[in-house]
Amino acid sequence: MTAATRETSAQDERREQMLAAAVEVICERGFAETRIADVATRANASPALVIYYFGTKDGLLTAAFRHSEEKFYRSTSELMAAQPDARAKLESLVRVTCVKQGRDEVPGAWGLWLDLWVQAFRHPELSKDRAVFDRRWAVTIEDVVREGQGAGEFGEIDVEEFAISFAALMDGLSIQVALDDEIVDSTRALAVAMGFAARALGFTWVPPGRAGADSSRRNKDRQRSESTAPRAAKLPRSAR
Amino acid sequence: MTAATRETSAQDERREQMLAAAVEVICERGFAETRIADVATRANASPALVIYYFGTKDGLLTAAFRHSEEKFYRSTSELMAAQPDARAKLESLVRVTCVKQGRDEVPGAWGLWLDLWVQAFRHPELSKDRAVFDRRWAVTIEDVVREGQGAGEFGEIDVEEFAISFAALMDGLSIQVALDDEIVDSTRALAVAMGFAARALGFTWVPPGRAGADSSRRNKDRQRSESTAPRAAKLPRSAR
C-alpha cells in the first residue's frame, strides 16, 4: 500500500496480467499453439512488450507454468484449511483433480497439466519444477492422512506409500475425466478414488446422490461382470 | 503372397516405413517439434513424398499415433500369451507400462503417450482413438483377472471396478517413472502397483531382487516413513 509498493506493483501488475493471460491462452489453445501475439492481445499489450518483460517466448511460458502451479498450490491450501475434518479434506483433493469445472477454476486447466507433463518430459528445468510441485502434492496428502490418523479417523498405515498410490490413482483418473472418457466420468472417478482411500485408511464413504439418473448403463455393465464371476467368495491364500 | 499382394505391398512398405520414421521422430523430438522434413529424411524420401502419401501433416501424425497404438496392442497380446499364469500376466502389464526400457521398445515411447493425451484432449478424432485403445487396455486387464479368478489365483471381486482402478494407478505411476521422479522410480512403481493388485485380488507378491544394489537411498526413505507410522495396527471402524 505504500508508495514503494505501488511503484513495484506497477510493473508487477503488468507481469501478473501477462502471466494470467498466458495461462488462459495455454489452457484454450494448448501450449504448442500459443503465440506471443495471443498473450499480448489478451493482456492489452504489444508483442514487443511481452518480449520486453520475459525476454523470450520460452521464458514467458515457463513463468506461466510456475505461476499456474503456485496459484493452484495456494488455492488448494486454502481449500484444505476450510474443511472440517480429514475425510472432507481428502474428498476435496479428489474433487479438485477429478471433477470437472472446479468452480472458479479456469476451463481447460486439465490441458495445462497434460502440457506440463509433456514439457517436463523434455525440458529439464521444467522437470525440476514439476518434481517439487509433485512433492508438495504428496506432502499435502500425507499431512491430511496424519491428521486423520491423529484424530482417529484413519487407520495406521504407511503414509508415504499411501500418498504415492493415491496421487498416482488420482492422476490416472483425472486423465480419464479430462479426456471425457465414457466409462470413467467425474462421478465414477470420485467413487473409485474415495473407495480406495476408504478401504486403505479404514473409514466408510458413501457416494453422494444415490438416486442419480446416470446409473442405468453403469449398473448393467457391473451386473454383467458380476454374473461372470459368481458370488461364492472363495478367497485364496493370504486374503488378510 | 500373390502378385497382387506384392504390388500393393510396394507402396504399403513405404507407408509403413514413413509411419515408423514418424513414430521415431515423435518419440525423440516430441509431437510439436516434429517436422515432415525430419520424417522424410529418416524414411529416405523427400518431404513432398510424405505429403503425397498422407495428404497433410496432421494426416501423417494421426496415422503415426494409430500405428503406434496398434503395434503396442499386438506386442502386448503376444506378451500376455507367453505368460504362464494370471499373476505373471498382471506383472507383465505393470512392467510394460511402469518399467523403463521395455526391452525392444522405442526409447522415449513415454513421450509419445503424453503427447497422445495432449492431442486427444483437443482433437476429437484422436480422442475417439484413445478411447477405444483405453477400452482395449481395460479389457486386457479384465481378461487377466477373470482368468486368475477361474484358476483360483485371485479372489472374487468386481472386475470392472478393479480394471478402472488398476489402469488409472498404472497410468499415474508410469507418469512418475517417465518423468524421472526421484521418489517413484521403476522399482517403486512396480512394488506399488503389484502391492495394490495383491491386496485387491488376494494373492501374495514379493518384490524381486531383495539384495538389490540400488536399494540404498530407497530403503532410507522407506524406513523414515515407517518409523513415522509405527506398526501397531489399530484399525478403526469398518476395516476391509
Next chain:
DNA sequence: TACCGTTGACTGACTGTTCAGTCTAAACGT
C-alpha cells in the same frame, strides 16, 4: 536531461504445401 515503459514497423528464418515435371516399368497396339 535521463530514464523507462511502450509500440509499430520490420525482418529473417522456418516450414507446410504446391506444382511442373522426371524417371521407371508395366500395358498396349501392331
Next chain:
DNA sequence: ACGTTTAGACTGAACAGTCAGTCAACGGTA
C-alpha cells in the same frame, strides 16, 4: 519383338504464410 503410350512413384524448386525477436523512436515522469 518393338516402339509408343500410360500411370504412378517421386522430386527440386519455389511459394506463401507464420511468427519470434529487433530496433528506432515516442511520450510521460522524476
